[in-house]
Amino acid sequence: MSNIYTLRAFFCGQWSSAVRLDGKTVIITGANTGIGKETAHDLAKRGARIIIACRDMQKAEAAQKEIIEESGNQNIIIRKLDLSDTKSIREFAEGINKEEKQLNVLINNAGIMMCPYSKTADGFEMQFGVNHLGHFLLTFLLIGLLKRSAPSRVIILSSMAHAWGSIQLDDINSERRYHSRRAYGQSKLANILCVRSLAKRLKDTGVTVYAVHPGIVRTELKRHMNLGLLIMWKIVRPFTKTAVQGAQTSIYCAVEPELGTESGAYYSNCGIGSCTRAARDDEMAEKLWELSCKMLGITWE
Ligand SMILES: NC(=O)C1=CN([C@@H]2O[C@H](COP(=O)(O)OP(=O)(O)OC[C@H]3O[C@@H](n4cnc5c(N)ncnc54)[C@H](OP(=O)(O)O)[C@@H]3O)[C@@H](O)[C@H]2O)C=CC1
Numbered sequence: 001m002s003n004i005y006t007l008r009a010f011f012c013g014q015w016s017s018a019v020r021l022d023g024k025t026v027i028i029t030g031a032n033t034g035i036g037k038e039t040a041h042d043l044a045k046r047g048a049r050i051i052i053a054c055r056d057m058q059k060a061e062a063a064q065k066e067i068i069e070e071s072g073n074q075n076i077i078i079r080k081l082d083l084s085d086t087k088s089i090r091e092f093a094e095g096i097n098k099e100e101k102q103l104n105v106l107i108n109n110a111g112i113m114m115c116p117y118s119k120t121a122d123g124f125e126m127q128f129g130v131n132h133l134g135h136f137l138l139t140f141l142l143i144g145l146l147k148r149s150a151p152s153r154v155i156i157l158s159s160m161a162h163a164w165g166s167i168q169l170d171d172i173n174s175e176r177r178y179h180s181r182r183a184y185g186q187s188k189l190a191n192i193l194c195v196r197s198l199a200k201r202l203k204d205t206g207v208t209v210y211a212v213h214p215g216i217v218r219t220e221l222k223r224h225m226n227l228g229l230l231i232m233w234k235i236v237r238p239f240t241k242t243a244v245q246g247a248q249t250s251i252y253c254a255v256e257p258e259l260g261t262e263s264g265a266y267y268s269n270c271g272i273g274s275c276t277r278a279a280r281d282d283e284m285a286e287k288l289w290e291l292s293c294k295m296l297g298i299t300w301e
Pocket residue numbers: 029030031032033034035036053054055056059081082083084108109110111112113130157158159160161213214215216217218219220221222
């Protein structure tokens with residue numbers, strides 16, 4: 001079944017729109033490279049104030065310089081954010097809440113795939129910790145600002161790889177058994193379930209939420225891929241997307257006016273995408289929400 005979703009992901013969509021974002025503020029996590037950098041680049045050309053949230057300030061500076069030079073937009077800010085450490089997430093959000101008057105688009109883009117087993121500073125399995133829990137906490141800490149800036153949007157990068165895993169409520173940190181591809185799948189499934197729960201909670205607030213599969217994209221993400229998948233990657237490489245193509249669905253969800261009233265769905269190729277049944281399981285979405293709050297020690301009804 002999961003291969004059907006994999007194959008769908010190869011059909012490439014292109015999107016173009018002249019929508020401007022002058023006077024709007026956008027935060028993009030992991031925007032120093034890959035899909036995030038191309039998303040930042042495009043939104044910068046539309047006039048937005050862009051906050052690049054990265055763990056490596058040297059890489060962030062290089063991306064900032066490149067985006068300013070190529071877009072002509074001077075309003076490109078860099079801020080330190082390490083999603084594998086809740087202290088860093090809290091410090092980042094505190095700075096944003098203090099300095100920024102508004103936040104119109106939050107793009108939870110940063111991600112890590114199929115790394116060897118490791119844990120975040122707070123003891124969470126790395127892929128679940130960074131890809132889901134880190135962004136969950138970040139969104140929680142910025143939700144007040146997003147609501148005050150409504151209409152505003154939250155975009156969460158998921159993947160067709162959500163079909164590779166399931167939510168292991170009794171071993172969420174893969175302590176008993178770790179399989180790097182399944183753990184990545186679990187984190188990306190968590191991203192879609194989180195979008196569904198978040199959309200419900202944000203109903204009538206003017207904050208809308210979108211899950212995105214960007215396509216199979218030639219970026220640094222594959223750095224930890226095992227040999228088997230790397231061979232597959234070589235075979236399918238001619239059909240993969242460039243980072244610019246991979247950024248299109250994130251850009252579409254950030255700016256398309258028609259999406260302003262839609263919330264909670266999964267997008268790919270600049271339109272509604274197909275996700276697995278597990279990704280539409282609202283009962284599991286609620287259980288995951290509760291568990292995420294408990295793990296992070298937060299109360300978010
Ligand atoms: N490429 C693909 O085929 C697909 C990608 N996606 C998703 O798209 C998103 C972007 O991926 P892509 O551009 O391909 O990947 P890249 O590896 O090129 O970029 C990932 C970004 O995330 C950052 N990052 C990783 N860990 C952390 C952390 N602990 N704190 C802060 N930032 C972190 C990286 O920082 P640094 O440079 O410092 O490592 C980098 O900026 C991810 O969420 C990924 O899961 C989904 C489907 C397919």
